[in-house]
Amino acid sequence: MRISIKVRSAFAIILIVIFTAFLLGWSQVNRAETQNKLLMQEFGRSTLDSLAFVCKEPLLNEDTTFLKSLVGQVAQNNEVLVYMLITDRTGKIIVHNDLTKCNQQFILPPPREILDFSSEIFFQDFKLGTLHMGMSLKIIHAELNRMKKSIILLTSIITFVGIILASILGFFISKPISKLVDGTKQIGKGNFSYRVPVIRNDEIGDLSKSFNSMVDNIERDQMIKDAFGRYIPPEIAKQILENPSKTWMKGEKRIVSVFFADIRDFTKLSQQEQPENVTRLLNDFFTEATQIITDHKGLVDKFMGDAIMSVFSIPFQDEYHADHAVEAAISLQRKLESFNLKRRNDNIVQIEIGVGIASGEVIAGNLGSSQRMEYTVIGEIVNLASRLTKYAKGKEILISQATYNLLKRRLPKYKSKTIDLKGIKEPVEVYNIDYSAE
Known part of the structure; x- marks a missing residue:
């Protein structure tokens, strides 16, 4: 199947535009995801360290009322925080922002959904328990999905604009080549007066100049051949010119x-x-x-x-x-x-x-x-x-x-x-x- 240069060049440009837009968008999403996780980890670690220090004395005194109040206050109106809890040395939940889960064994949630932060609480060398804080990744995922949709929309717009620009550029590239093709057809028909217009100052313009120069030489040779052929048979003139x-x-x-x-x-x-x-x-x-x-x-x-x-x-x-x-x-x-x-x-x-x-x-x-x-x-x-x-x-x-x-x-x-x-x-x-x- 014959595909014109105009179509092929336009298709190549569109592919490059789409690939570039997709690559940039994907890179932006990955960078945003990494940055958000780092920020969340930094926030979670600093918050957890502060709370662990506050919880040390109440945990030593087994003041669960204070601990429940503290956990409840931290978890209140916090969309990112999924849970905050304190376990004893065996992993049994002492305090949880969801009171129904107290006295249960703590099981670490899947890391793809929740980012868990933990800090062990010691009094001197004696381990009192562990403070856990789970932060939801849904917000990050939602933000990333929003970014992906924006990137898809932007890529679509870029692709549409790219198609238009590629078509214009393809036409700009293929038009002088089409002129050269027309020129070769005209020369093939014996129209040695045909010349390709030179309107560009680039490689295609140089090609057009070379084509015209070639036609000048062909026309001159043909004029000599025609003049020679007036005096001898054409087949003899052809052999003389060739040899x-x-x-x-x-x-x-x-x-x-x-x-x-x-x-x-x-x-x-x-x-x-x-x-x-x-x-x-x-x-x-x-x-x-x-x-x-x-x-x-x-x-x-x-x-x-x-x-x-x-x-x-x-x-x-x-x-x-x-x-x-x-x-x-x-x-x-x-x-x-x-x-x-x-x-x-x-x-x-x-x-x-x-x-x-x-x-x-x-x-x-x-x-x-x-x-x-x-x-x-x-x-x-x-x-x-x-x-x-x-x-x-x-x-x-x-x-x-x-x-x-x-x-x-x-x-x-x-x-x-x-x-x-x-x-x-x-x-x-x-x-x-x-x-x-x-």
Whole structure:
């Protein structure tokens, strides 16, 4: 059964209050009982010693009349005194404040009910008798019972007040903890903007500050992860963030497919259109291109003006990287057809792109300065893919011989030819993909 902190803390405080009140009350009762008995003993002993001295001569002279008068006077109107009597040497009652008990053998009463005081009376070395005085403990017990009732009443009042205070204190303690629980639920739902109000200057306040600091770090990491995830598939971004020290982050040689897509006649278009229209066009195009590339397990490397560069098979090995690159190019060209159709219906300028893909060995890793790093690839293949893109006409997809050789799936129709590219010494065998054939 789940019991909240508020209830448990309130219950603990109530128990402490009740136990403390009971302990103090019980201690007070015991102290009062002890003090009353001591006072009664002191009074009884002093009274008895005085009477024993007075009774010595009458007892020696067997003056029972005087003794009866003395005992009667002492016992008269005395609620505490139960009996006063004088016995002879054998314990037989000579004088008693209750005359019916004279000439009887004295039996000591139970100590829990009566406190008995006795004093032997001597004449020189001869024992004349014993003076007994019994004082009732009922008055003490009655006083103690009254005190107990008062303590019970006081304990009840303290308990009632304690329940109220404990409830308030429990609420005061549990409320910020409940806020923290709510905060963890909000974070679990992905609401990283949630912060716990810090209204206390104590340990709970420190806990709230620590929670907010933790959420700040989580939010910052999530922002980095989200930003990173815009360029690579989320599952890859997650692995990179979880394993930042992997070899592929430091630099390694890899066989990859490099993909470039470039908008044709963009310079002319940017001169004819308003800047905000050009910016909106590029963002719309890059959004579509990025989604298609990441859907095909590609990594968006960078945006370069009106061009986008992506790489397949980094940071994780993909044996179908050539197929995925070609399929991404075909999907992008087809997507551009619907993209342009919508713009045509809205009487907005349309665009065409050329795509170039080359496959081979590159160096992949983090490049840059201590202030800014970029995960990218370098090598001749990057230059070849860029040159193929420049050579490709609008709506064309050109792939290199190496890319063609790495394909594991059936290609649509294509045309092959040998071309000369700027910056490339030898003629290059290229394949023009006819994606309209599917």
